[in-house]
């Protein structure tokens with residue numbers, strides 16, 4: 001087995017009966033309810049669901065930034081008790097950059113935390129700046145960059161960490177269509193080469209089909225796993241199967257079947 005092949009079998013993520021309630025009493029809000037799932041090492045799993053269904057909450061819990069109300073979350077065999085930036089690469093929806101550091105220094109930052117030598121950090125960061133098309137902006141500060149450019153720096157920073165697990169929350173949402181496609185292709189190519197594990201949240205069903213092996217559909221209020229679609233990499237845009245799957249997912253997400261079932265009881 002080559003090193004680029006996933007070592008299937010080992011669980012990278014195990015979530016068991018997870019729920020999250022924000023607040024207390026009258027203002028309590030159930031963001032996630034009874035979520036159970038596992039992700040094996042080397043898989044690329046996408047999460048799709050309507051706004052407010054708890055996708056970001058789930059990723060923040062996995063990253064150790066938000067504590068669950070009940071349930072168990074295990075990453076690489078160990079219960080998550082707090083952030084572990086050395087192990088998990090994250091790119092959140094409202095990705096922030098350090099305003100006093102330039103684009104290239106922001107990308108190097110996680111490596112600096114790990115005390116990697118300066119020359120090595122630069123060697124890692126510059127090709128990533130090329131990858132996201134920002135080489136000529138290496139020495140600019142975040143407030144000199146557009147929102148989409150800042151998002152691309154955050155993407156390069158997440159990739160710089162070479163983590164075994166990458167949690168990405170709508171990483172390409174702020175990008176124009178062309179840059180988005182390039183970033184998707186580059187991420188896929190990197191993933192093909194190294195087979196890290198990815199959990200990727202997106203609003204775009206087409207994006208989920210294009211890049212994931214497996215899609216988890218979440219339903220809202222509270223967020224639950226509504227359906228799971230496996231073998232997504234078997235569909236193709238050429239024979240129309242990708243388009244059919246897109247329609248199916250759309251119907252699953254926006255069907256009233258749940259409401260009708262509830263009304264019938």
Ligand SMILES: Nc1ncnc2c1ncn2[C@@H]1O[C@H](COP(=O)(O)OP(=O)(O)OP(=O)(O)O)[C@@H](O)[C@H]1O
Nearest residue numbers: 022023029031050051052053054055056057058093
């Ligand atoms: N820190 C918080 N305090 C209180 N409520 C919160 C907090 N964060 C999220 N929520 C609530 O939890 C629910 C889920 O939010 P979350 O951000 O996880 O959804 P999402 O699926 O990522 O939505 P979007 O697609 O719009 O990004 C929402 O109803 C939101 O109002």
Ligand SMILES: [Mg+2]
Nearest residue numbers: 055056093169
């Ligand atoms: Mg979100």
